[in-house]
Amino acid sequence: MIPAPFDYVRPTALDEACRLLDDADSGDGDVKVLAGGQSLLPLLRLRLAYPALVVDIGRLEELRGVHDRGDHVFAGALTTHDEVLRSAVVREHAPLLALATATVADPAVRHRGTLGGSLAHADPAGDLPAVALALDCVLVTASARGAREIPAAAFFTGYLETALEPGEILAGVRVPKLGDGWGFHYEKFHRTAQAWAVVGVAAAVRTEGGSIAQARIGLTNMGPVPVRAHAAEAALRGATPAPAGSGGGGSAGGLPGGGRDPVRDACGLADEGASPVADLHAKPDYRRHLARVLTYRAVRSALG
Incomplete structure (x- = not known):
């Protein structure tokens, strides 16, 4: 099927994306954020979603990568499932995340789908939300109003619903290191x-x-x-x-x-x-x- 008409923008910096979302949310119509597209694109094609604007954050390199931050691992929201699997930091300090990510769909999806997209989509049948909950992860957001930290236990609020507020982007995930034993x-x-x-x-x-x-x-x-x-x-x-x-x-x-x-x-x-x-x-x-x-x-x- 063919999606319903919508406007499309592709910012190249996080602050630009936040500003676009803030401006769009003050107007009329629904706004959707596009990351890897593995969840949103099928909804658009089936006309189960009718956004007036799609903000493609795929070029925001500042939201990619996995980093060792001492007492936790920080994974950018645009880090693909494949990048999570290949990360030595994840394998050493967050092996449960790697184990679950390896079961996500197939290699083609894992090369396009993103960690942040999976969590923000909040499908209860998805593998990664349960991992975030079990590990007491903290989800970090960005918006024109500033950053916010949301514990995983408070992030998932309903079927395909999260605590993300209008104008907010999921920027990354803090995964605590659990240590030995x-x-x-x-x-x-x-x-x-x-x-x-x-x-x-x-x-x-x-x-x-x-x-x-x-x-x-x-x-x-x-x-x-x-x-x-x-x-x-x-x-x-x-x-x-x-x-x-x-x-x-x-x-x-x-x-x-x-x-x-x-x-x-x-x-x-x-x-x-x-x-x-x-x-x-x-x-x-x-x-x-x-x-x-x-x-x-x-x-x-x-x-x-």
């Missing part, structure tokens, strides 16, 4: 290699003295926004993983010899507080089952 894994169930996740789990687990000292779990596609599995996180603290090769406890959570697997029991709480929806791919009860199973797999893999 942490393990990471992203587990995803999808119909085909390039499909959106039916359910996904981003897990970060820190062990101490043979037991789990801390766990962070973000769920993909378990509601209108990414979900933090707080009940499972709390139950995992202090749990001692079952020995490798024990079979993981079976469907009833038991171990050979009649014991219980506390990690499996804790992961059975992963869907508490979630509100999964029914669609063509899964019913809510099936998504809840997947969340429990995939959380257990992700936590076990993070534990090594």
Whole structure:
């Protein structure tokens, strides 16, 4: 299909883009920001979006790249998924981001799609919002009014909705370095290699003295926004993983010899507080089952 008519501008500096957005928001009509275009262009072609103006920020080189900032990694919003995957800084200090990014669509999309575009689009079936939530990332915005910092927990406000205000651009993401003792894994169930996740789990687990000292779990596609599995996180603290090769406890959570697997029991709480929806791919009860199973797999893999 052919998009509805719209005006198009392509600024070459961030302050110019912010000024254009500020001027446009004071007028009539919707304004859309174009980054990699992997989400917006299909909406335009299907006429599911009718912007009066599209501001293409693709030339803003100041929003590209991954940087080591001491206690955190800063990734510019226009950094492509492929650039994230190839970044030695990400692999060393934010491996969960790399693990999830590797599952995004296919190589063609990863070469065009951007980290910031994925987060700002806020699709609950997207892989990266759950990672941002699990890692307590901070999203940094820019506008004519100045910069703003938004914790990931407050950024996603509804289905395809964020805390971005009119005239704001997502400039980058601060990813905290979690340090030693942490393990990471992203587990995803999808119909085909390039499909959106039916359910996904981003897990970060820190062990101490043979037991789990801390766990962070973000769920993909378990509601209108990414979900933090707080009940499972709390139950995992202090749990001692079952020995490798024990079979993981079976469907009833038991171990050979009649014991219980506390990690499996804790992961059975992963869907508490979630509100999964029914669609063509899964019913809510099936998504809840997947969340429990995939959380257990992700936590076990993070534990090594």
